[in-house]
Amino acid sequence: MNRQTVLSSSPQAVVARALTRHRFSWVDLLPWAVIALVYVVADTYVPLGTQVIIMIIFALSLDLAVGYGGIDTLGHAALFGAGAYGAGLVALNLSTEPITGLLAAGVAGAVVALLTGPLVLRTRGVTQVMLTLAVSTVLLEVCNAWKSVTGGADGLAGFRIAPLFGAFRFDLAGHTAYWYSAGVMAVAFLFCKVIVNSPFGLTIRGIRENPVRMQLLGVSVRLRLLMLYAMSGVLAGWAGGLTAQVTKVVGLDTLSFVLSGNALVMLILGGTGSLYGAILGATVFVVVSDRAAAINPFHWLFALGIVLILAVRYAPSGLVSLFEKGAARAFGRKSG
Amino acid sequence: MREAPLPALQVEGIRKQFGALHVARDVSLSLPRGARHALIGPNGAGKTTLVHLITGLLRPSAGSIRIDGRDVTSLAAEQRVTLGLARTFQISSLFPRLTVAENVGLALAARTGIDIRPWGSLRRQSAIIDEAASLLQSLTLLDLAHRPVTDLAYGRRLVEIALALALKPKILLLDEPAAGVASEDRAMLLDLLLRLPDDIAVLIIEHDMSLVFRLAQRISVLVDGAILTEGSVAEVRSDPRVRDVYLGTRAHA
Numbered sequence: 001m002n003r004q005t006v007l008s009s010s011p012q013a014v015v016a017r018a019l020t021r022h023r024f025s026w027v028d029l030l031p032w033a034v035i036a037l038v039y040v041v042a043d044t045y046v047p048l049g050t051q052v053i054i055m056i057i058f059a060l061s062l063d064l065a066v067g068y069g070g071i072d073t074l075g076h077a078a079l080f081g082a083g084a085y086g087a088g089l090v091a092l093n094l095s096t097e098p099i100t101g102l103l104a105a106g107v108a109g110a111v112v113a114l115l116t117g118p119l120v121l122r123t124r125g126v127t128q129v130m131l132t133l134a135v136s137t138v139l140l141e142v143c144n145a146w147k148s149v150t151g152g153a154d155g156l157a158g159f160r161i162a163p164l165f166g167a168f169r170f171d172l173a174g175h176t177a178y179w180y181s182a183g184v185m186a187v188a189f190l191f192c193k194v195i196v197n198s199p200f201g202l203t204i205r206g207i208r209e210n211p212v213r214m215q216l217l218g219v220s221v222r223l224r225l226l227m228l229y230a231m232s233g234v235l236a237g238w239a240g241g242l243t244a245q246v247t248k249v250v251g252l253d254t255l256s257f258v259l260s261g262n263a264l265v266m267l268i269l270g271g272t273g274s275l276y277g278a279i280l281g282a283t284v285f286v287v288v289s290d291r292a293a294a295i296n297p298f299h300w301l302f303a304l305g306i307v308l309i310l311a312v313r314y315a316p317s318g319l320v321s322l323f324e325k326g327a328a329r330a331f332g333r334k335s336g
Numbered sequence: 337m338r339e340a341p342l343p344a345l346q347v348e349g350i351r352k353q354f355g356a357l358h359v360a361r362d363v364s365l366s367l368p369r370g371a372r373h374a375l376i377g378p379n380g381a382g383k384t385t386l387v388h389l390i391t392g393l394l395r396p397s398a399g400s401i402r403i404d405g406r407d408v409t410s411l412a413a414e415q416r417v418t419l420g421l422a423r424t425f426q427i428s429s430l431f432p433r434l435t436v437a438e439n440v441g442l443a444l445a446a447r448t449g450i451d452i453r454p455w456g457s458l459r460r461q462s463a464i465i466d467e468a469a470s471l472l473q474s475l476t477l478l479d480l481a482h483r484p485v486t487d488l489a490y491g492r493r494l495v496e497i498a499l500a501l502a503l504k505p506k507i508l509l510l511d512e513p514a515a516g517v518a519s520e521d522r523a524m525l526l527d528l529l530l531r532l533p534d535d536i537a538v539l540i541i542e543h544d545m546s547l548v549f550r551l552a553q554r555i556s557v558l559v560d561g562a563i564l565t566e567g568s569v570a571e572v573r574s575d576p577r578v579r580d581v582y583l584g585t586r587a588h589a
Contacts (some may be wrong), residue, residue, distance in 0.1 A: 001548055010497060011470070011472070011473050012399060012462075012465045012466060012469045014437075014469070014481050014482070015437045015441075015465050015469045015478075015481055016459045016479055016483040017474065017482060018436065018437030018438070018482035019435070019437055019438055019441055019457075019458050019459050020435065020438065021457060021459070040377030066515075143538075194454070194455050195455075198453055198455050198456055198457060199445045199450045199451050199456065199457070199458050199461075200451065200452055200453055200454040201454070202434075202438060202441065202442060202451070203442065203445065203446070203451040203452075204447065205431070206431050206434065206442045209431040209432060209433055209434060210429060210430065210431050212393070212429065212443070213429045213430065213499075214446075215412075215414045215417075216393075216413055216414070216422075216423060217414075217417065217443050217446040217447075217499065217503065218414050218415075218418045218443060218446050218447065218503065219414055219446045220412075224451075227452070227454070231454070240366050246391060248584070261394075268486045277407035322469045
């Protein structure tokens with residue numbers, strides 16, 4: 001790496017170097033290489049790949065809230081479901097144009113985050129977990145009861161999605177959906193990367209470390225967390241919106257506790273607070289679930305359980321930590 | 337036309353009780369702009385509690401707190417900070433997994449209001465980098481800038497002070513700044529405190545009396561949550577009651 005030169009060891013340079021950042025590196029290209037490879041080599045797995053990509057976006061959203069902000073949530077599906085219903089309702093009533101629907105989904109996720117955040121973010125720990133759970137449950141019940149708008153237990157169906165950019169029809173093989181989702185994931189990943197590198201991102205890390213001191217630096221902690229929660233809501237809304245547009249149905253399961261729980265398992269499996277953990281965890285979780293279910297539709301959870309036990313035993317801080325260790329061994333320890 | 341200057345910090349009749357336990361009884365303090373005021377007293381006298389009350393981490397049961405004449409008793413802690421009130425913690429309260437530079441960067445970002453900006457990077461804020469560099473240099477922390485605070489064997493106390501100074505406060509509350517500072521660094525610390533800008537009002541809690549006598553113009557003595565006496569350094573030094581409190585004769589009386 002760069003040797004310290006006389007020039008770069010000015011006090012300013014020392015300080016600048018001591019501010020850590022997430023650099024862009026070859027690792028960032030890996031997911032895209034995999035996405036392209038699946039498309040070329042294993043065409044039949046494109047629909048599964050789309051599911052993986054959507055869950056990656058959702059896990060990234062959760063990583064912002066949990067991994068960076070330290071918000072304890074078991075109700076993140078509330079934001080996902082808001083996006084799904086948002087996109088579905090727009091397609092049914094306003095416009096079948098996919099980007100419009102997706103933007104609406106992001107807004108829906110952010111709005112639910114902004115409305116429920118003041119309640120949820122007042123608390124921490126177990127109380128916060130219970131409140132997030134309550135919020136998503138209430139939202140689910142509202143969608144269940146409000147049949148005229150949400151379709152109740154039947155959900156929303158029978159909507160069309162117009163061709164992407166007016167040119168690419170959403171085909172049965174799911175190719176358009178695949179690349180569309182991959183594009184959204186690229187935007188989502190960049191969004192996260194910019195946020196965590198920004199002064200706001202540093203503030204969020206400060207809040208996770210020591211909220212009281214942050215307050216005594218003059219920072220309105222709750223307002224910053226609300227901003228973060230809204231940003232997380234945009235991404236979760238996108239993930240939900242994509243699900244709606246790709247599957248062309250929106251059901252109550254988009255708001256379910258199971259979805260919130262699964263997303264949390266994905267994130268913890270991959271590793272929190274690094275963005276890469278969300279990508280890796282969601283991929284492993286969705287692929288293992290799908291393959292195990294294909295092999296044995298009755299006992300597929302068994303395979304997932306084994307993966308989790310192995311992860312807890314050999315990579316308690318997430319699968320990403322294995323890669324970090326491997327890289328450290330391969331390239332020697334790097335400092336700074 | 338000159339108005340009588342309002343005190344930078346005015347504490348009036350502050351009372352705080354936890355159940356039957358009175359931790360602050362009618363405490364009043366007034367710090368004009370540029371004051372160097374020491375608060376001394378035996379352990380458990382309620383000195384840190386008073387700092388918590390002034391900063392807003394605790395709510396008083398009665399009494400008022402004014403910054404530049406403005407009543408801040410009902411304001412949240414972070415709002416008081418934006419009015420110019422900064423403090424250090426007796427037991428250092430930092431961001432352990434962040435580097436020393438990031439700790440200071442957080443404070444500077446908070447003061448300049450760019451902490452809310454979700455794009456760009458602190459690295460490219462040259463004004464902040466410059467200020468952080470000179471602050472760390474003046475506190476001899478530059479060599480430690482890249483180290484996470486949790487790795488520091490010493491120097492956390494100095495990082496505490498760096499955070500408070502980074503806020504460019506009008507009122508600075510120092511809660512035992514010399515506790516845990518190695519003796520060879522104390523001279524540097526004292527020198528630093530003596531060189532604080534003249535317009536900052538400083539309230540310092542400290543057990544190191546040589547430091548208190550060098551720094552303070554006025555001293556308040558807090559015993560059992562109440563002000564026993566307040567006066568100039570000479571007055572307090574010669575007050576027999578203060579000597580009793582510190583030498584413990586009161587307990588035998």
